[in-house]
Structure formats: C-alpha cells, structure tokens
Amino acid sequence: MRDRLAAAPNGVLEAVAAESNVSLLTVTECLPDGLRAFASGETAEAAMLDMAEWGTVTVLVHSADLVLECKGPLPRGQFGRGFYNLAGGSPIGGHIRLDRCRTVGFVRRPFMGSADSASVVFFNGDGEAMFKVFVGRDDARQLLPDQVERFEALKARLCGAPGQTA
Template identity: 65%
Template structure:
C-alpha cells in the first residue's frame, strides 16, 4: 500500500515515537500509521506492544485459511490507499490451481490469492473504535497487507467467543514459530 515505505528509511527515533504512540493508544487505523510514518504495515505491527501481536512465517498461510474456513462468519478486509472493502461471511476453504489459492463456492467471499507472496502472518489483538478486535493479517514480502481476516461479532458487536478461542489457539501455536 505504501510506496514511501520502500523508498524512505525511518530513523530509530521516529520508530521509537511510533512505539510510544501505539503504546499510549493502539486503537487507530494501522494503515494510517504506516502512511504517516512512511513504513510498512509489518513495521507498524512490530511497533505495537508485544501483548497485542504475534508474527508467524507466511508458509503457514494455507493452514491458517483452512482453519478460519471452519469459524463461521468473519470479516475479510482489503485496505488500499483508495478503498477499504469488507465482506462479512464465512471464508470458504480453498485449493491451489493455476498459480493461485482459489476460494469460492457459495460464499460472498471468493477470489484468487497469491499465497506464495505471503511472507508473514501477523496475529493482532487490540482495541479498535472502542471495542476489542482480533485479526489475522497476511503480509507480503514488502511488509504490506495483502488482506486481513477479523474475528466475527454478534448482534451486540461482541466478538464471537468460539472464534476468539480459535484465533488464540492459532496465535499460541504459530506465534512462537521462527520468523525471518
């Protein structure tokens, strides 16, 4: 999303400023922080307090997507400089064909993912707009978000407890994995 992130180096002092800002209030839009500080989404996520995030190698992307396919309705989000698209529905299980991981089959969520470009999975649990949020962020080699999957909510906007448990299990299992 952020071309500036690949052309500008951010000073250690500026990263310390971002860490302090996120430590004081981590509820903002992460892509906006990336743009403001001219860094990648991965860098912003790494600047979150440690208790808010865990990283895992992208090689686990298919396994994570297959796990999420059993969760029920989630929110799939794609955020570019010009648009934020959200789809609330179950994420269908996919399969590889023609160089893509293909999802579809009756769900409003369908498409063709280049999972080979997923370098890092970022599990993020933090406050957002006055509520708890949990997301799995699929980050490419440039550290930018390919897409995100958020734990679903009930009619009162509370996170679905069973999905939080499954999200937490993935975090615990994969968040300890070696990351490059």
C-alpha cells in the same frame, strides 16, 4: 512509534504507516508485545484452512483508495494455476497469490471505540497487508467467544509464545 502505539493502540495502523513512511508490518511490529504475534508466511495455507471452520468472519482489503469489507464464512481453498482459489458458496470468494505471503500476523487490540478486535493479517514481501480476516461479532458488536478461542489457538499453534515469530 512504539511509545505512540503503546499509549494509543486503537487507531488505523495504515494511517500511522503512511504518516511515518514505513510499511504496515513495521507499524504492527511496534505494537506492544501482547497485542501482536507473527508466524512465517509458510503457515498461510494452514491459517486459511483453520479459519474456514470458524463460521462468519469479515475479510477486509485496505488500500489508499478503499477499505472493502465482506462478511461470510471463509471458503476452503486449494492451490491451482498459481493462485490459492477459494471455493464457492460464500459471499467471500476469489483467487489469492498466497505464495506471496511472507508473514502472518495475529493482532488483538482495541479499535476505534470497540472494546476489542482480533484479526489475522497476511503481509506480502513489501510488508503491506494482502488482506485481513477479522473475528466475527454478535448483534451486540462483541467478539464471538468461540472464534476468539479459535483465534488464540491458531496463534499459539503457528506463532508459539506470545509476541514471538515462528
């Protein structure tokens, strides 16, 4: 799997996981070192609070039956009644069982014809994505440079050295 992903890291990782009968986290761990880094799920709230300052992002939920995307600013949240509750004022809202997050992944790679994509992936204990937050794009479909800087800074803060797990 490592060789396959090193040769072609731009496919749908969920499809690779399904074909290989492994978790998305296992597939993501097989990406080349420079394309991924991991932090403990204990850093999930810190990641969410940081991303709430980024501006418009895309939140994606991918299941076997659905790929749902929502664009907008990620609201600040707080814990209550067993959930991390996202505040109102954005198209993005809801209630997340953030305590179920075991790993926060930072993935930056080419994807389906785009030169670059960058996402923060929240993995549960089964190694599946709870949801992903993608760095925003401009009208020319290029990643927003200020968000890329914030992504890289958050990754460095939560993960330490590239490709390492905190």
